Amino acid sequence: FSVNAAMLVVARFVAGLPHGAFFGTATLIAKTLAEEGKEAQAVSVMVTGQTVANMLGVPAGTLMAEFLSWRLAFGILAAWAAMTIVLASAWIPYVAPIKDAGIAGQFKFLTRRGPWVILAAVFTGNAGVFCWWSYISPWLQKTGGWSSSLVPMLMMLAGFGMVIGGLLGGRLTDHWRHAGAAAIGQSISCLGLLLVLITPGNQPMTAVLTFWIAIGLFFTSAPQQLLMTEAGQGGGELIAGAAVQVAFNFGNAIGSIVGGAMLTTFSMNYRYTGLGGMPLALLAVGLLAFYSWRCETDTDAIHRLRETKVD
Known part of the structure; x- marks a missing residue:
């Protein structure tokens, strides 16, 4: 119902507010309800919902806006969101509340080094990818020679890649170090950005x-x-999960700025978005490797020791 661009921007801001809260809560629910040893796969299936939306919803919304009305696209989204609330209320079983640690206690985990290393990796990794991703449509057209009418189909291809990546990442994570699995994913992106260049x-x-x-x-x-x-166990789980989305979206914004600077510097040659993104993605790989080496080795084994009495 926006009557001008300013109202549309405000509506977009309001629509984005639940993003971090949703993924933080959904991650905790998926992890809690999963079979033992399959927590990462459960989270990856939850995230796959977002990737399927990219694969199907983005092209559908684009085509609807182009041939019918962008207002209709947003109207359908509003109805879809209302239906989602009903389904979530009906289908998600009871999950015990997390420990009530108070406002200060929820943020206590941020006094440690490890969570900041993870957030820095999320930020730099997404900034690197979004140097290129923010300009993917003109890159496909001007560098790849694709027509604008075929770009939605290529976005479906990207969505399919997201589904594959999410499921593979979840399966590997359940069998290996979490940070190591994340570093492999960032390495895949880093290599791709190098090839873009x-x-x-x-x-x-x-x-x-x-x-x-x-x-x-x-x-x-x-x-x-x-x-x-x-990292947020002990009352900060939801804040920790939401913080990932904060770092993710902040990285998106900075990545767009860096990518734009590359285009300005190199005469709008879209291949050079890869030059701006590759060092950031490589830094993310290094941060995750550091976390796996220095932080993930702490298994809290001393807290799981059992006292044994010998007669």
Whole structure:
């Protein structure tokens, strides 16, 4: 119902407010309800909902806005959101509340080094990818030679890559170090950004890179969400889960700025968005490797020792 651009921007801001709260809560619910040893896979399936939305919803909304009305697209989203509230209330079983640690206690986990390393990795990794992703449509058209009418189909390909990446990341995380799995996902993205920079622009290569980087982008989702939820144990789980989304979205914003600066510097050559993003993605790999080496080795084994009496 927006009557001008300012009202539309305000509505967009309000619509974005629940984002962090939703993913923080949904991660905790998925982890709690999962079978033992399959927590990351449960979180990855939850995140897959977002990837399927990218694969189907984004192209559908784009086509609807182009041929019918952008207002109709938002109206359908509003109705869909209302239905989601009903389904969540009806289908999600009871989950015991987390420990009431008070306002200060919820943020206590941020006094440790580890959570900040994870958040820095989320921020730099997403900033790196979004240097390129923010300009993917003109990159596909000007570098890859795709027509604008085919861009929604390529977004479906990207969405499919996100689904694959999310499921693979969840499965690996359940069998290995969480930070190590996240580092592999960031490495996939880093390699993709390097290829964006150094490979010639053509339709097959740009399609492959769109799919490849999308895999890396969501490969990291489950391990990073779990890392933060576990870091916040003791009352800060929801804040920790929401903090991942804060870092994610902040990285998106900064990545867009860095990508724009690359375009300005290199005469609007969209391949150079990869140059801006690759060092940031590489820094994320280093941060996750550091966390796995120095922080993830603390298994709290001393707290799980049992007293044994010998006669």
